[in-house]
Amino acid sequence: MNKPQSWEARAEEYSLYGFTDMPSVHERGTVVLTHGEGPYVVDVHGKRYLDANSGLWNMVAGFDHPGLTKAAQDQYARFPGYHAFFGRMSDQTVMLSEKLVQVSPFDRGRVFYTNSGSEANDTMVKILWFLHGAEGNTKRRKILTRWNAYHGVTAVSASMTGKPYNEVFGLPLDGFIHLTCPHYWRFGAEDETEEQFVARLAQELEDVIAREGADTIAGFFAEPVMGAGGVIVPAKGYFQAIQPILKKHGIPLISDEVICGFGRTGNTWGCETFGFTPDAIISSKNLTAGYFPMGAVILGPDLSDRVQAAIEKIEEFSHGFTASGHPVGCAVALKAIDVVMNEGLAENVKRLAPRFEEGLKRLAQHPNIGEYRGVGFMWALEAVKDKATKEPFPPHLSVSERIANTCTDLGLICRPLGQSIVLCPAFTITEDHMDEIFDKLEQALNKVFAEVA
Known part of the structure; x- marks a missing residue:
């Protein structure tokens, strides 16, 4: 058999394509x-x-960017890889955790590292399940998100993603509930004002909580701006309408800042742009300016204290990844934050x-x-x-x-x-x-x- 010769033919012969229109590839090449x-x-x-x-x-x-490549090169020469298990982690990991809490909307908090935004969202769900279970609320496992949201591609984060293409995987898993997308232009009813639209979505949230039971809901995940949903900016006042409802029922609000975080919306965090303070933040992508695969869960004060108490209770949090808190990734992230904020x-x-x-x-x-x-x-x-x-x-x-x-x-x-x-x-x-x-x-x-x- 003759092997393909062109770059395009070799790509198509040996590669599986993610999120790619295959008719375009067959017609145009890679x-x-x-x-x-x-x-x-x-x-x-x-x-x-x-x-x-x-x-x-x-x-x-x-x-x-020369500074980012040099940060990676210097750290590879100094300490090329390690984990964050068993009470050991690199100095770069410690410094990055300090920096992330410092630049977060929280006055204090804790950070857990992953290799991607998908894994960070998946991890946050496990943290919530772990926390509620340790606190004796074993029924609190349901996750609320919105239609057209994107939270990742693992089985759990894809279940949070409100996209019909996940049906081919038999997703979402049970217990993942999708609310109305807050896109007023597309989903506002005829003769419905933007204010009325927001009020309707807030009432929908109340109704879903009443139907499901607040004691069964682990958390609510939301992107400040829905990125892969098509850059959906929420209707004016949306977060101000839903956050008090979540607080009333003791449901944590998780801001998925994988896309919005570190400057994309014009502020350090998308939650700043839209005027709300979440209980936790999910970060990735801009965290390293794309120069290293990394994600982070940043817990605010309340969740930090509660999760730490839950960990102390059983003596460990049985979760992590081999490359969590990778020293090169952390060095790159420290430089990337500096580049975005100070250059x-x-x-x-x-x-x-x-x-x-x-x-x-x-x-x-x-x-x-x-x-x-x-x-x-x-x-x-x-x-x-x-x-x-x-x-x-x-x-x-x-x-x-x-x-x-x-x-x-x-x-x-x-x-x-x-x-x-x-x-x-x-x-x-x-x-x-x-x-x-x-x-x-x-x-x-x-x-x-x-x-x-």
């Missing part, structure tokens, strides 16, 4: 990349692409976010763009067949996939999500990069809509 230059990535043929998705939301300092990246997001919004507002004037939405450096344009009725295009047309593929042809990487095109660039982009994004995206929109509208 984009095989060799390196990055600032916010650009370069393929095996030398073609450059401006990656307006910053990898997978996470390469916020670009693809060649002007966070300020650049705040400075250019209004310009980013203006550019998308202009593109949203197209008759087949129903809504533009977002905050900070995370935005989306939603395609519609009919702007007045918000009717989507038929799924078989794969409109967002066609727009994204056309952008790729033009040297721009953006992400199709449902009927939306998502943009979440590196925090290092300039006005010129922004203009390149808008110019190429506009070309793609005009071309595809002319074909399908």
